Amino acid sequence: MPGAAERFRSRAQVAVIVAPQAVKIEAVSKVSTTQKLGVAARVAGQQARRSRTVRALGGAISAVGRSLGRVLHQLWLEVMGLLFLLMAFSGGVFLAREYAEYHARHTALWHVVIAICFTVTFAWFGVSSFWRARQKSKGSR
Numbered sequence: 188m189p190g191a192a193e194r195f196r197s198r199a200q201v202a203v204i205v206a207p208q209a210v211k212i213e214a215v216s217k218v219s220t221t222q223k224l225g226v227a228a229r230v231a232g233q234q235a236r237r238s239r240t241v242r243a244l245g246g247a248i249s250a251v252g253r254s255l256g257r258v259l260h261q262l263w264l265e266v267m268g269l270l271f272l273l274m275a276f277s278g279g280v281f282l283a284r285e286y287a288e289y290h291a292r293h294t295a296l297w298h299v300v301i302a303i304c305f306t307v308t309f310a311w312f313g314v315s316s317f318w319r320a321r322q323k324s325k326g327s328r
Contacts, residue, residue, distance in 0.1 A: 261320050268316030271309050278306035 235241045282302035288294040 257323070261323050264316050264320035264323070268313045268320065271313030271316060275306050275308075275310035275313055278302060278309055282306050 282299070282305075285294060285298045285302045289296060289299050
């Protein structure tokens with residue numbers, strides 16, 4: 188039977204061995220809280236993917252998003268077409284003024300040519316934008 192001194196020494200050794208582990212456990216617990224949250228989030232995500240309600244909501248949101256995206260793109264094309272046609276109209280007004288100035292011999296021919304190029308270019312941009320919007324609306328039906 189071991190003496191009192193040996194029993195005390197073995198208890199002291201156990202206490203020394205436990206103390207460093209307790210410190211390590213505290214350090215691990217800070218990291219493991221983050222890991223636990225990550226695991227919990229992963230499990231929640233897996234459960235959500237299995238849920239018919241969550242999948243149905245995801246599908247609904249996706250369908251609405253696609254539809255809204257198509258409508259907003261068509262609206263964008265129409266608004267830009269209108270802006271381009273307004274710019275072509277202002278170019279046409281400038282062209283008429285420059286043409287009158289050219290006939291009165293107050294300006295050079297290249298002013299008229301630039302006004303023609305500007306007006307035709309922006310008229311083409313406007314018409315093609317409306318044409319693309321119409322093609323998109325035909326394709327989505």
